[in-house]
Amino acid sequence: MRCSKRMIQHSVFLEGEYTLQDMRSFFFYWLKKYGFIYFILIFLLFVWVFSVNGKLPITVYHSETLELLLNGLLIIVLSIILTSLLIGFFYIRMQIVYRKNERLKRKRTYTINPQGIQIQFKNSDTLFEWYEVTAVTEYKRLILMKTSSSQLILIPKRFFTFENELDSFRELVTTYGQAKKLKLQS
Secondary structure (H helix, E strand, O other): OOOOOOOOOOOEEEEEOOOHHHHHHHHHHHHHHHHHHHHHHHHHHHHHHHHHHOOOOOOOOOOHHHHHHHHHHHHHHHHHHHHHHHHHHHHHHHHHHHHHOHHHHOOEEEEEEOOEEEEEOOOOEEEEEHHHEEEEEEOOOEEEEEEOOOOEEEEEHHHOOOHHHHHHHHHHHHHHOOOOEEEOOO
16 A cells, blocks of 8 residues: 655654743743633623623713723723733642642653654553644744644653754654644744
């Protein structure tokens, strides 16, 4: 049977432990993606609350335009404050989870080859086959791989000792991966 894809016979072996800096990097990538969505949802919630109430908090007599402008600014400021508090809560929660979760800090080994991505811990072994990987995004410090089971595979770039390992990883992902979203740097 002939295969249309070029066959890569080698594997990429990586190992390391997640650090708090890795988790912070992941958090800020997550924040770039979802922070604005949280702001919009909170903004719309305030607009809905004030419209259901029928009474705006700031009343300006004889100037409807000024009243709408001031109330709009108030809603924006309240939305920014509430979004900042929510993000701060998530950030503190992320730090607490990292500090308390010993499994998260354990050394792990990745074997990436034509069969998929195998992640090994001290007492466990998981294989994600390539068809399970739905999205791969490469950032400055991290590579995030989303799987069909709604899990994330997080690979800090510092786990790649040599540049050719990263190149081999990219080649494996593009050759064997079936991700619908693929954003790799060159």
